[in-house]
Amino acid sequence: MTAWTATRGQEPASRAPVTTRFAPSPTGRLHLGHAFSALLAHDFARAAGGRFLLRIEDIDGTRSRPEHIDGIVEDLAWLGLRWDESVLRQTERLAAYAEALGRLRAAGLVYPCFCTRSDIAAAASAPHGPAGALYPGTCRALAPDARAARLGEPHAWRLDIAAARAAAPARLFFDDGRLGRIEARPERQGDIVLARKDAPSSYHLAATLDDAWTGVTDVVRGEDLVEATHVHRLLQALLGLPTPRYHHHRLLAGADGRRLAKRDGAPSLAGMRAAGADPAALVAELRARAISLASDGEGPTLRQ
Numbered sequence: 001m002t003a004w005t006a007t008r009g010q011e012p013a014s015r016a017p018v019t020t021r022f023a024p025s026p027t028g029r030l031h032l033g034h035a036f037s038a039l040l041a042h043d044f045a046r047a048a049g050g051r052f053l054l055r056i057e058d059i060d061g062t063r064s065r066p067e068h069i070d071g072i073v074e075d076l077a078w079l080g081l082r083w084d085e086s087v088l089r090q091t092e093r094l095a096a097y098a099e100a101l102g103r104l105r106a107a108g109l110v111y112p113c114f115c116t117r118s119d120i121a122a123a124a125s126a127p128h129g130p131a132g133a134l135y136p137g138t139c140r141a142l143a144p145d146a147r148a149a150r151l152g153e154p155h156a157w158r159l160d161i162a163a164a165r166a167a168a169p170a171r172l173f174f175d176d177g178r179l180g181r182i183e184a185r186p187e188r189q190g191d192i193v194l195a196r197k198d199a200p201s202s203y204h205l206a207a208t209l210d211d212a213w214t215g216v217t218d219v220v221r222g223e224d225l226v227e228a229t230h231v232h233r234l235l236q237a238l239l240g241l242p243t244p245r246y247h248h249h250r251l252l253a254g255a256d257g258r259r260l261a262k263r264d265g266a267p268s269l270a271g272m273r274a275a276g277a278d279p280a281a282l283v284a285e286l287r288a289r290a291i292s293l294a295s296d297g298e299g300p301t302l303r304q
């Protein structure tokens with residue numbers, strides 16, 4: 001373990017070198033939207049003489065594929081992006097996620113949830129059920145005996161959001177380089193899942209712990225993840241972790257004006273490479289898009 005690894009996440013933010021990361025899930029090939037996000041995070045770190053890390057979010061065993069991890073590394077290298085340190089795979093960190101979940105459990109802030117997707121959908125669509133897709137709290141209401149008797153069944157762990165809010169400072173904030181200071185409203189997400197039936201951690205818990213552990217000072221990611229940040233801010237308060245600065249960038253839109261997404265058939269970098277695209281030209285084009293999005297009325301996209 002290097003000296004730096006030993007102090008990961010423990011340096012005061014003011015003295016820590018700027019550190020950003022790109023954290024894709026290996027559930028498919030990267031497309032232009034990913035390249036845009038990776039490039040913004042990379043450039044932000046490099047402009048500050050800081051570090052750029054690559055983290056593979058592979059805890060979802062049902063959707064992650066090893067060949068996609070190789071594909072991500074290959075695509076980023078093709079773009080000419082270099083990262084510091086070795087690539088971190090979240091499947092190497094399961095013990096840390098379990099330890100943090102254990103602390104929340106000991107504090108009485110999480111509960112086991114035995115509901116299936118269809119139980120949740122049925123409760124949510126009942127005439128007087130809760131609005132939207134929020135978890136209706138069925139398992140929060142289980143009596144301790146009933147809960148203990150069922151622990152042998154497959155279960156997820158959910159954060160009891162009311163208890164968690166009561167255990168943290170009443171008002172929590174995070175700073176975003178583009179959107180300003182934002183008050184965290186994690187309760188909008190209800191009792192979120194922190195460990196799944198089929199995965200020992202959820203995105204929220206793993207990403208929050210890893211950002212702290214690897215000393216990330218600046219989280220650069222798409223604005224589709226702003227709501228997640230509200231939850232991450234609460235987890236930071238509960239687990240005693242530092243709060244990085246955030247830079248939620250605008251999403252790159254395709255020619256039809258809609259955001260690029262895998263499910264809508266956004267062209268993959270691998271496909272573009274196979275078609276003979278020039279990576280240097282592509283990177284220049286993405287940097288130009290970043291500048292034009294930034295001058296589009298909302299102030300700079302990424303302010304150091």
Ligand code: GLU
Pocket residue numbers: 022023024025057207220221225
């Ligand atoms: N793994 C997430 C994704 O691919 C990104 C998470 C993050 O940047 O915090 O959407």
